[in-house]
Amino acid sequence: MSRHRKPGWGEPAAEALRVTSTGPIAEFDAESTPGFDGDKEFGETLLAERGQVLADLQELLYANGRAGDNRSVLLVLQGMDTAGKGGIVRHVGGLVDPQGLAIKGFGKPTEEELEHDFLWRIRKAVPPAGRIGIFDRSHYEDVLPVRVHNLVPESEWSGRYELINEFESELVAAGTTVIKCALVVSKDEQKARLTERLERTDKYWKYNPGDIDERGFWDDYLEAYQAIFDKTDNDDAPWHLIPANKKWFARLAVCELLIDALEKLELNWPKADFDVEAERARVAELD
Amino acid sequence: MSRHRKPGWGEPAAEALRVTSTGPIAEFDAESTPGFDGDKEFGETLLAERGQVLADLQELLYANGRAGDNRSVLLVLQGMDTAGKGGIVRHVGGLVDPQGLAIKGFGKPTEEELEHDFLWRIRKAVPPAGRIGIFDRSHYEDVLPVRVHNLVPESEWSGRYELINEFESELVAAGTTVIKCALVVSKDEQKARLTERLERTDKYWKYNPGDIDERGFWDDYLEAYQAIFDKTDNDDAPWHLIPANKKWFARLAVCELLIDALEKLELNWPKADFDVEAERARVAELD
Numbered sequence: 001m002s003r004h005r006k007p008g009w010g011e012p013a014a015e016a017l018r019v020t021s022t023g024p025i026a027e028f029d030a031e032s033t034p035g036f037d038g039d040k041e042f043g044e045t046l047l048a049e050r051g052q053v054l055a056d057l058q059e060l061l062y063a064n065g066r067a068g069d070n071r072s073v074l075l076v077l078q079g080m081d082t083a084g085k086g087g088i089v090r091h092v093g094g095l096v097d098p099q100g101l102a103i104k105g106f107g108k109p110t111e112e113e114l115e116h117d118f119l120w121r122i123r124k125a126v127p128p129a130g131r132i133g134i135f136d137r138s139h140y141e142d143v144l145p146v147r148v149h150n151l152v153p154e155s156e157w158s159g160r161y162e163l164i165n166e167f168e169s170e171l172v173a174a175g176t177t178v179i180k181c182a183l184v185v186s187k188d189e190q191k192a193r194l195t196e197r198l199e200r201t202d203k204y205w206k207y208n209p210g211d212i213d214e215r216g217f218w219d220d221y222l223e224a225y226q227a228i229f230d231k232t233d234n235d236d237a238p239w240h241l242i243p244a245n246k247k248w249f250a251r252l253a254v255c256e257l258l259i260d261a262l263e264k265l266e267l268n269w270p271k272a273d274f275d276v277e278a279e280r281a282r283v284a285e286l287d
Numbered sequence: 288m289s290r291h292r293k294p295g296w297g298e299p300a301a302e303a304l305r306v307t308s309t310g311p312i313a314e315f316d317a318e319s320t321p322g323f324d325g326d327k328e329f330g331e332t333l334l335a336e337r338g339q340v341l342a343d344l345q346e347l348l349y350a351n352g353r354a355g356d357n358r359s360v361l362l363v364l365q366g367m368d369t370a371g372k373g374g375i376v377r378h379v380g381g382l383v384d385p386q387g388l389a390i391k392g393f394g395k396p397t398e399e400e401l402e403h404d405f406l407w408r409i410r411k412a413v414p415p416a417g418r419i420g421i422f423d424r425s426h427y428e429d430v431l432p433v434r435v436h437n438l439v440p441e442s443e444w445s446g447r448y449e450l451i452n453e454f455e456s457e458l459v460a461a462g463t464t465v466i467k468c469a470l471v472v473s474k475d476e477q478k479a480r481l482t483e484r485l486e487r488t489d490k491y492w493k494y495n496p497g498d499i500d501e502r503g504f505w506d507d508y509l510e511a512y513q514a515i516f517d518k519t520d521n522d523d524a525p526w527h528l529i530p531a532n533k534k535w536f537a538r539l540a541v542c543e544l545l546i547d548a549l550e551k552l553e554l555n556w557p558k559a560d561f562d563v564e565a566e567r568a569r570v571a572e573l574d
Contacts (some may be wrong), residue, residue, distance in 0.1 A: 026483040063492040095376040097467070098385045099392070136386070187574070194570045198385050204348040204559040272491040282499050283481045287474070 006256070008038045008046050013256035015199040017240040019182075019229040026222045030168045030186040030245040043248045045183070050255050051095035057262035058096040058132060059267065063083045065130010067270035070175040073261050075254070078228075079183030080221065081211040082193040083244045085136050088183070092258070093134055104128040105136040118142040118160065119167055126171060132258065133176075139164055140180075140228055147227070148220045161231040168237040177261045178237035181254055182225055183244040187218065293543070295325045295333050300543035304527040313509045315454075317473040317532040323539070330535045337542050338382035343417055344549035345383040345388075347556065352417010354557030357462040359414040360548050362541070363425045366470030367481040367508065368498040370531045372423050375470070378538045379545070380421055389414040392423040405429040405447065406454055413458060419545065420463075425449055427467075427515055434514070437509045446519040454573040455524040464548045465524040468541055469512055470531040474505065 006012060015021060016035025022028055038046065064071065077085045106124040113121045119139055127133025136160055143164070147157050168178050185193070197207040214221075233239040240257060244250040293299060302308060303322025303378055310316055325333065351358065364372045380388055391412040400408045414420025430451070434444050455465050472480070484494040501508075520526040527544060531537040 067492055086386065089386050091349050094381070095387040098380040099376050099390055100371065101385050103386055105386070122349045126314075128498075165383070166416050191570065191573045194573075195567075198567050198570060199562060202350075202556045204563070205354055205557045207559070207561070207566065209561050209566055209569075212566075215573065269489045272494070274494070276485060276491070279494065279496055279499075282486050282496075283478065283485060286481075286499070286502065287477050 006037070007049075008042060009035050010037055010258060011035045011258065013253050014240070014260045015237070017242060017253060018193070019233050019239045022241040025182070025184065025225050025241060026219075028184055028241055028243070030184045030189060030243045032243050033246065033249045034243070036249065037155055039117065040246065040248050043246075043252050047091075047095075047248065047252045047255060050252070050259060053284055054092075054255055054259050054262070055096045057259060057267070058100045058205070061132065061262060061265065062097070062100045062130045062269040063270055064267055065128070067273070068129075069267075069270070070129045071177070071265055072129055072131050072133060072175060073177045073179065073258065074127055074133040074171065075258065076135045076137065076140070076180040076185065078137065078140050078144065078181070078225075079242075079244065080185055080190060080218075081214060082197075083185045084247055084250055085183060087247055088181075088251060088254050089136055091136055091247075092254045093132075095255065096132065100131055102131045102133040103136065104133070106138055106141060112203045119163065126176065129175070137265070139167070140232075143228060144221065144224050145214075147222035147224045148217050161227070164232055165234070165237075168232070172236045177265065179257050180237060180239045181257065182239065183229075183241045183242045183250060185244050187215075189245045190215065226244075290435065294336075295329065295539075296322050296543065297324055298322045298419065299547060300540050301527070301547045302524070304529060304540060304544070306520050306528055309528045312469070312512050312516070312528060313506075315471055315528055315530070317471045317530045319477060319530050320536045321530070323536065327533065327535050329509065330533075330539050334382075334535065334539045334542060337539070337546060341379075341542055341546050341549070342383045344546060344554070345387045347554040348419065348549060348552065349384070349387045349417045350557055351554055352415070354464070354560070355416075356554075356557070357416045357465070358546065358552055359416055359418050359420060359462060360418040360464045360466065361414055361422065361423045361458065362545065363427070363465065363467040364470065365425060365427050365468070365498050365512075366529075366531065367472055367477060367505075368495070368501060369477045369484075370470035370472045371534055371537055373471060373532055375468075375538060375541050376421055376423055379541045380419075382542065383419065387418055389418045389420040390423065391420070393428060399527045406450065409454070414461065416462070426454070427519075430515060431508065432501075434511045435504050435570050441463045451519055452521070452524075455519070459523045462480075464552065466548055467520075467524060467526045468544065469515075469526065470529045470537060472531050474502075476532045477502065479491055 013035055022034060077088055079085050089103060093103060122139045143157055145162050146152055171178055197203040229239050242250050242253050300322055310323060364375055376390060380390060380418050409426045430444055430447050433439055447469050459463055484490040529537050529540050
């Protein structure tokens with residue numbers, strides 16, 4: 001295999017998958033592999049290679065965080081039920097040192113959380129300096145199911161897009177690179193995955209009857225997703241559509257997006273904050 | 288390679304490495320591989336295999352946690368500087384789904400932490416149901432450097448062993464399996480690792496001049512560790528000595544201890560909390 005900077009990619013993942021390139025979610029092909037010209041076998045081999053690149057960059061980020069650099073990365077994962085958010089956390093997050101991760105899943109808000117504004121629980125979970133944060137669901141839940149089911153009045157949820165933009169701008173200003181990914185499965189693939197969960201006793205725990213109810217609101221969700229992209233995609237906190245019918249591709253794509261974000265930080269190993277020669281002399285003298 | 292229940296181990300790691308078997312830390316050989324009769328090559332191959340076993344057990348624990356089982360596992364890591372605690376988190380923690388981990392490092396206490404009793408920050412970090420918690424340093428810091436340097440009066444630190452035992456008993460009663468590991472390097476190996484950190488610019492960030500100062504208290508630390516083993520090792524929250532000169536062995540040993548703890552939970556896949564046949568029918572009817 002010839003080695004070039006982004007093997008397999010005709011154009012960078014961050015461009016090919018950006019919602020401004022992919023077109024509307026309602027017409028998006030969950031089976032496609034935008035920007036990538038390899039098959040599953042190649043993709044899996046590549047993920048192992050690129051995983052090492054990601055791991056090295058993550059260590060560099062972590063080292064800089066320890067040395068006082070305030071930068072961090074936040075990966076926001078959204079997606080239909082069964083789209084594979086958990087698989088991304090496991091198989092992409094699993095490529096790097098778990099100490100360097102700050103993973104937070106957001107379920108139905110607790111009573112205490114509901115007593116605060118919707119960003120309260122989110123702010124508490126933003127990644128510390130030097131970490132890669134992963135949100136498995138996020139503040140976007142507050143304009144997805146909440147919008148679809150009008151869990152709060154429209155007058156309230158409609159104001160949240162702007163609050164989200166302000167929040168993310170603050171994050172970026174504070175040194176966090178924000179990458180947002182919406183995983184997209186087709187209805188057929190979702191049905192196949194739900195079927196599988198009911199066929200295997202080791203998958204029952206992943207099955208939630210409520211997923212079928214939510215599927216009844218498929219088109220409303222597409223509309224709610226499109227609203228997010230239209231209102232909260234920007235160069236500082238871009239949204240990407242990740243076709244997720246092919247799990248191998250979704251993992252590779254998210255890995256590439258993280259690599260891209262980390263490369264842009266142009267990190268170097270932190271300089272010693274001690275006198276290297278003096279310390280070498282001290283160590284050499286140890287018994 | 289023939290397959291038996293614990294390949295490579297003449298006796299279970301949990302027994303061979305238990306402080307009651309290994310003898311005093313002052314006479315412990317950091318180069319040894321108690322209970323294990325393989326070399327590095329075999330050990331590394333075995334770790335990859337056993338890592339898959341660990342990952343499967345971790346998923347089972349997680350699934351049960353999601354289904355309402357309150358059990359969890361807590362791995363407490365202590366060790367001299369350079370002993371490789373971080374490497375254990377990376378290479379053993381890295382074998383499982385990072386979502387299933389709750390990793391917490393304990394550094395010098397903050398001002399806020401010092402305003403509370405020493406267990407306050409610890410209690411906040413205990414693993415939730417279904418998780419494997421890893422403490423990189425722990426409440427034992429409060430009877431290790433604190434004791435060696437009398438950072439609080441002896442009358443205060445000497446009472447902590449009993450408080451620790453009570454705390455750990457509570458944890459166990461609440462469903463947490465507690466495994467405690469002290470990683471041991473020899474003085475020669477520590478010197479070699481410190482030297483290496485000063486030879487490579489990508490290792491500078493791991494070097495702390497204070498480590499050399501602490502090395503001056505080596506024998507005091509051995510005494511403080513021995514006091515921990517004598518006062519806080521018990522069948523519910525056992526201490527293990529992990530010889531850490533051979534990194535591959537330390538990782539394999541800790542992996543085995545985790546597998547052993549998880550196997551003892553005798554976990555099965557959670558039963559469905561829904562009517563499987565009815566749900567199969569619903570899914571089959573989806574368009």
